[in-house]
Amino acid sequence: MKGVFLESPGVIKIKDIDDTDDIPEGFIKIRVKSVGICGSDVHYYLHGRIGDFVLEKPMILGHETAGITESNGNNIRKGDIVAIEPGLPCEKCKYCKTGRYNLCPDIKFFATPPVDGSLREYIIYPEEFVYRAGGLTTNEAGLSEPMSVGVYATGKAGIGPENNVLIVGSGSVGILTAFSAEAHGSNVTLCDINMDKIKYARKCGFAAFLNDEIHDKYDTVFECSGMATEFAQNKTGKGGDLFLIGMGNTSGLNPLYISSNEITVHGIFRYSNTFNDAIKIIKKYRNRLKPFLEKNIGIDNLDSYLKNKEYEKYLKTIVEL
Numbered sequence: 384m385k386g387v388f389l390e391s392p393g394v395i396k397i398k399d400i401d402d403t404d405d406i407p408e409g410f411i412k413i414r415v416k417s418v419g420i421c422g423s424d425v426h427y428y429l430h431g432r433i434g435d436f437v438l439e440k441p442m443i444l445g446h447e448t449a450g451i452t453e454s455n456g457n458n459i460r461k462g463d464i465v466a467i468e469p470g471l472p473c474e475k476c477k478y479c480k481t482g483r484y485n486l487c488p489d490i491k492f493f494a495t496p497p498v499d500g501s502l503r504e505y506i507i508y509p510e511e512f513v514y515r516a517g518g519l520t521t522n523e524a525g526l527s528e529p530m531s532v533g534v535y536a537t538g539k540a541g542i543g544p545e546n547n548v549l550i551v552g553s554g555s556v557g558i559l560t561a562f563s564a565e566a567h568g569s570n571v572t573l574c575d576i577n578m579d580k581i582k583y584a585r586k587c588g589f590a591a592f593l594n595d596e597i598h599d600k601y602d603t604v605f606e607c608s609g610m611a612t613e614f615a616q617n618k619t620g621k622g623g624d625l626f627l628i629g630m631g632n633t634s635g636l637n638p639l640y641i642s643s644n645e646i647t648v649h650g651i652f653r654y655s656n657t658f659n660d661a662i663k664i665i666k667k668y669r670n671r672l673k674p675f676l677e678k679n680i681g682i683d684n685l686d687s688y689l690k691n692k693e694y695e696k697y698l699k700t701i702v703e704l
């Protein structure tokens with residue numbers, strides 16, 4: 384079978400890898416059909432590292448994965464459309480034992496060096512982390528990974544119809560978080576500094592504005608841009624909650640503002656126990672999620688797609704295998 388490897392920064396190679404029908408107990412074989420390209424894939428392609436995770440040998444890219452099963456499990460039947468959760472936790476540490484397995488220090492997460500990702504024709508994977516997504520297309524099912532980030536953060540926030548929610552950053556994570564917040568019944572506004580991103584949020588049916596046009600304060604603010612923590616803090620009202628989803632931000636928070644307004648700041652790292660809810664939300668909003676499905680490419684086009692920075696033009700690009 385074929386797999387798409389990042390050999391070194393800027394170098395993509397499609398290589399043959401061994402295929403097997405030797406499926407261990409508790410595992411499922413999946414024919415991968417859809418892998419969404421994420422900012423982290425692009426980042427590894429450009430720089431060969433994210434923080435302490437450094438590409439030291441060729442690695443298969445991709446972690447936003449859906450496909451069709453080729454074997455039977457306990458709940459999953461051959462031929463099911465499924466989404467794959469990309470992180471396999473150790474299931475032994477204190478975080479795993481308390482359900483916070485996103486914090487597991489030994490988690491093996493697709494396309495995070497040295498763990499290979501999902502851009503390959505077949506994967507044999509624990510059934511426990513494979514989710515049925517019948518009724519969705521494989522491309523829609525693949526959105527359950529980025530949707531999970533929003534499901535997790537909005538679940539932690541405990542928001543409801545009484546809450547005014549602001550989402551700072553209208554990229555794919557921001558918009559998917561907006562869908563999750565709306566699913567809780569909250570009144571949702573998005574903002575960004577980039578008009579193209581605002582247009583995408585509006586295309587998905589949301590109220591979206593330039594940052595400069597946001598004058599109100601909100602009960603709950605989700606910072607999804609990774610670049611506007613201070614702005615997001617200043618839009619969080621008295622007694623409110625600020626969730627930091629975007630990574631890479633270096634601008635500071637103001638302890639005086641936080642304490643005098645009694646704001647609670649929450650860090651968010653990936654997600655846990657979210658995929659079934661993510662799939663439900665995708666089903667609910669599938670018509671409004673169409674802008675996420677506009678750009679599809681084959682594995683042979685990925686190299687030129689990355690070289691030409693085409694990802695800058697689309698809300699989401701999906702590699703179809």
Ligand SMILES: [Zn+2]
Nearest residue numbers: 421422447529
């Ligand atoms: Zn991702």
Ligand SMILES: [Zn+2]
Nearest residue numbers: 473476479487
């Ligand atoms: Zn663990």
